[in-house]
Amino acid sequence: MPKIEIEEKLFSHFLGKSLEIDELESIAVAAKAEIDDYSEEEGVIKIELNDTNRPDLWSTAGLARQLSIYMTGKKYSYGFLSTARERKEHGERRVIVDTSVNSIRPYIAAFQADGKGIDDALLRDLIQSQEKLCWNFGRKRSSIAMGVYRADLIKYPVHYKAVDPVETRFIPLGEESKMNLKEILEKHPKGIEFGWIVRNFDRYPFLTDDEGKVLSFPPIINSAELGAVKTGDSSLFIEMTGTDLNSLLLAASIAACDLADAGFRIKPVMVEYPNKTPYGGNITTPYYFQKETRLDIKYAEKLLGIEISAEEAEKLVEKMGNTVRREGNSIVVIPPPYRNDFMHPVDAIEEIVIARGMESFDPVLPEDFTVGRLSRIEKLNRSVRDIMIGMGYQEMIYNYLGSKKDFVEKMNLGGNDIIEIENPMTENFEILRNSIIPNLLESESISGNALYPHRIFELGKVAVKDEGKNYGTKTKNYLSFLISDSEAGFNEVNNHLSAVFYYLSREYSLEEGEHPSFIPGRTADVIFKGKKIGIIGEIHPAVLENWGIEMPCAAGEIDLDFLID
């Protein structure tokens, strides 16, 4: 969940008033925001935004807007948005998209923002919201990347195309000499960080103006010439490139609304695509594409457990900054341009909940009668647990992830059935365990100073590969137990096993078994209803040596799933 830092002064400026920190805290629920930290000295508030579908809240302007609407009912309207029916004037401002980006990074949205000169705080906030938007909502720039440029240096139309990474050279931001695109991926910090997004393509996305001056190599880095925005710049060109058109258009609208709130005049740009998009071949951005959402009041009443009139519902949904139309016993919600989180009528219901306040809903208990019941394996586990404890065993509980070293090498096993993780974070957690015995042995290896005898067990899950299953794997419920002292041996574990079976009213038999972790001739397969369901025996001294254990150990392990009728 994204966290942002807002400067109190800038925030108060957007909000039109200043709030005490606890006032802010209580009102922040309207934006599902929580205050993480507040530094009165620096005047900086750290805020966590819980709703990953509301990227409009991830900037000072956006958060202030939502809270201001909620508190004061202030109306915000933005006249620069084009729609399917109405295209706003773009003048000479055009972006021409070349077919070469189609399979790489097909979409772009852009606009120009003119004002009285951007100040420090606003520039910092613009950069922060750009980062949050592109990192969290734009999947680390892969689906959305944003660039800001000095519009006064740009000669329209801007050209968006894919170019040869070796032949194309420019001076990237933060460098002093020209580099080709390949070098940027290899050497520039941003190239190293974001290079994965484009590396596998033959050609890389590239933005120039009509005179060939370089804007940027999206989604990696701006040019040092046009892409270095400083305090005082009064005319900005803002573009976003990406792979998902709706996300991109939304992100462009959010940025435009934020800058408009800061006093900039937003000037639309027409993007000319070589092919048709869901919104036509030419899209003038910022572009409003959100659909209406119709909410039947009866549905709202059912889901909320309250009675509410269409009129009340209308007022409440409006209170959150939406435009609402009443149609009989339904309301139709028209979301603001910076929101695209209305997918279903339930999303409108949430607006009612937040606007009305959670505390206005009286908790009641569900009245339906239902029977509580433990799962079958839990019931069996409890029976087995009682027996093991009665025999003097200490129950253990372990993590299910482990290393090949512990579960394969130290056990003298081949590890063919073990489930490996493709993307382990460390080698300590690279496999899902297929047996509990290695966990028990690890306990022994670090517990040599614990008073003997040791009797330990765990009831838990393991998983193995199993080609016959739909998932190619099978999760099993195991009982594993281990004894360790100078006399620990086969007979004792067999005695204990037989007690377990006796009190579960089940019968088992033993057959001579072989297992690389156990001593030959002192190992047995546990047979239940003609199937091998486990193993008991004395742990092989070579295995004990691998674990650094200097006390004999005997152990047993059975698959309890077989015992469930």
Added chain:
Amino acid sequence: MMELESIVKGLHPLEIKLLLSAGPGEDITKEKLIRELSYNEGQCNQAFSWLSSKGLIEEKRRTKRISYELTELGKEYQAKGTPEERILKLIGEEGPMRLPDIANKLGLENRDVGSAYGKLSQKGLLKMDQEKKVCLAESGRGKPVDLELTRSLLDKLAETKQLTDEDLNDKEKALVSTMSRKRSSSKGVFRVIEREDVIYQLTEKGLAAKKILKREGITGEEVGSLTPEMLKDGTWKGKNFRRYNIKIPPSRVLLGRKNPYVAFLEKLKNKLTSLGFEEFDGPLVETEFWNCDALYMPQFHSARDIHDVYYVKEPTHAKEIEQPYLDQVAATHENGWKTGSKGWEYSFDRDFTRRLILRSHGTVLSAKTLTHAKIPGKYFGVVRCFRYDKVDATHLADFYQTEGIVLGEEVNLRTLLGLLKMFAEEVAMATEVKYVPGYFPFTEPSVEVHIKHPVLGWFELGGSGIFRPEVTEPLGIKVPVLAWGLGIDRMALMSLGLEDLRELFSKDIEEVRLRRERSNL
């Protein structure tokens, strides 16, 4: 005084009998105890040492005491006869014989035979004939006094083990001194032991203790342990039982025990079943479909990147996803299907949805339960989940989540709040409850519940909401479904007195053995 009473009650029979046997100013010695109370030497030492340390007797003076014992050789002589006795017997029975032949016959060394012959010939019992054979002397028919004296001493010592100076007359003393070496010598027949005897007397406190013993009728003859025989033959009747010192620190007991964290989870499960919830369970390896897609998390969602879940290396994909759920979920993502939603509006990847992963949250099982849930129904699970997280005090790579659902025609936001309130009060002992709007991709509306816990103060107990129709309808459920999850880790840590999540899964046997619950769930 109380102190003395309690000392007296803790006295051992050996101490009690000693105290009772001694009068004021009367000497107490080992000898006396051996003689009168039939103590052995070890028992004497124990009684002296215990009573002196309690200040009931004190040392008055020490005396030297000489005593005699048989050496190994002496024991042999006593049993087989002295060389002198044996030689006399042999010659008497077999007639004259040369010295080396005697040594051979008797298995003695020449040297010993020689010196015995010397003694016997001196006494005129044996002589040497012309052939250098030893034969009985004319005058030597009767046995001389000292041979008999030796025999009687050997026999007496063999019987009593030990004799003191006082037990011997002067002749005996003289004889013993010729045939003995001092201390531990093996060549002599007798061992002379010089010892220092300590002589004790009762102290004032000892006399007082004795009074108490008499008052209480404690004799030291009380029964130590009640035996099955005593019960069988009834000899316990009329006997008193020895009083124990109940202040002796108890010893460590190794017992079989539930793991305290498991006990915590068991109680949680008991609580939930008592509230009408049925437990669900499922595999550790899951598909992207059930882990995320069925929960209406779009496949392009940032939480679904490679670095947030663990992918299974081999096999990589499930063979198939159950129908009609696959088609219905795919359509819901793409265009909302029949749910009334516009969907996420992208092209659903049916290969990716089969990708095998380690389940990353318990809600997977809530979703799967929907396909066969009863209506009305309440379900829960305490579910092991896996996260791609750096492991530290507050993050684990695998851990438990407690999750559940409530299905029914009548469930709604208010019953959700009621349910959360019940959890807060019943499961977490909350004194205050606060509800805050939250966000989860699969619920709408979503509610976070914050509670004031009597020990932990305010914290977020869990997240919840009403499942989106995009989740329930493709899985065949037409009624509203409340979904909830509780964060019980902090309560578990608190209840076990721990501060680090890793300790919940401690491998250290001793740590687990000694761990205990601080308070009840």
